[in-house]
Amino acid sequence: QKEDIEVTLLPAGHCPGSVMFLLEGGNGTVLYTGDFRLAKGEAARMELLHSGTRVKDIQSVYLDTTFCDPKFYHIPSREECLNGILELVRSWTSLTRYHVVWLNCKAAYGYEYLFVNLSEELGIKVHVNKLDMFRNMPEILSHVTTDRRTQIHACRHPRDDDYFRGNRLPCGMTCQNGSPLHVISIKPSTMWFGERIK
Secondary structure (H helix, E strand, O other): OOOOEEEEEEEOOOOOOOEEEEEEEOOEEEEEEOOOOOOOOOHHHOHHHEEOOEEOOOOEEEEOOOOOOHHHOOOOOHHHHHHHHHHHHHHHHOOOOOEEEEEOOOOOOOOHHHHHHHHHHHOOOEEOOOOHHHOOOHHHHOOEEOOOOOOEEOOOOOOHHHHOOOOOOOOOOOEEOOEEOEEEEEOOOOHHHHOOOO
């Protein structure tokens, strides 16, 4: 049997371009999503999720997401995480220009919010291996650099954890102007919260 359905793509907030699918047809309405990140109140501002003044009647929600598990009962808000990282990075990088931070980012996308906010708040661009993937995202492009002399790095190496030893960054840098670097590593990962009891 044929059925006409209307498919609406809603922002998932996970990484640039990520969407949730709202499927509406004669047999009801379904919301399908993979990983998503919405702060409290964001869904209320999604006009396409509403009919007039009320939320559309959704019969089923399909979640294909990593964190649909009771062990991830409390995941801090994006703002809480950003503020904690900002405080740590600000205090470390203010010690000397040789105190640098490595953001141990496991995926290629999804950290743009962090890069932009760190860069804006601290006035420090984030070192990445290549700018190619950010070429179509001008709002992010101005906050990243391929210049290794910055104090914040999100550069990658095929064996990051093995390669990050003795204050050597994944890009290979160990010093600037003959002075050794003092490196701390920050792993921005939600998985950490599933491994803790509190």
